[in-house]
Amino acid sequence: MGTLKGWELAIEQAEKALAEKLFGSDAAEAEVVEALLRTCDEHAVVCSSHRTVVPNVFIVELPPPVYAEIGPHLTVVGQELTDRLARHGEREGYEWAGPLTVRLAAAEHIPNGRYQVRCAPMSHITAAPLSTPDP
Template structure:
């Protein structure tokens, strides 16, 4: 596991504040949901090896998706970056290349978003499932 320098911690605080100002509340909540999804699916292989899923699908309710639409590509990248940092802090090993894909859905249980994960060995964000339910 890595330890952060004071500079890295300060940079993360600034980035977090910037994300909170640029995006509405949902992306900040989504970061927490992604972290929980990652943590709850961690598989301990040994004392020094914990493997987690690498493909995350974020389904947004239509109104949330439409609100974020101008920043859709940025939202996926911010979520991916935040999740990558979380994994690094926890000492996780990704099951393959990490990606977070954001889609629109008419059917999300909490009326805002749903986060799921899976293990996919050779993926790219462009090759991830795309559907507008």
């Protein structure tokens, strides 16, 4: 059991170091997560009293040096952000327009110089109703 506890502690410390490297502080991390949730909420489409659809592809754009620095951990960070967004969507009763994905990407032009969040439904998702084949 002691080895498992030590392993868990090492993972937690690595995650904290990665978050510090990516966001600079807990406040900055919370700011990025808040921007992600806000972007989701702003793009929600109420289809009926029981159905609210939101985009399912979110991209957190970072300056190239920051993106390069966290390169080996992109999957872990993307999954953590995806998990946080999924929990938010569940609390709000959202329906995703497809499988939920949060990716990190490098971008040269970021308005605030630190990050930018964009979203869209998957490209193959359309608003057209499903049709049934003729008999």
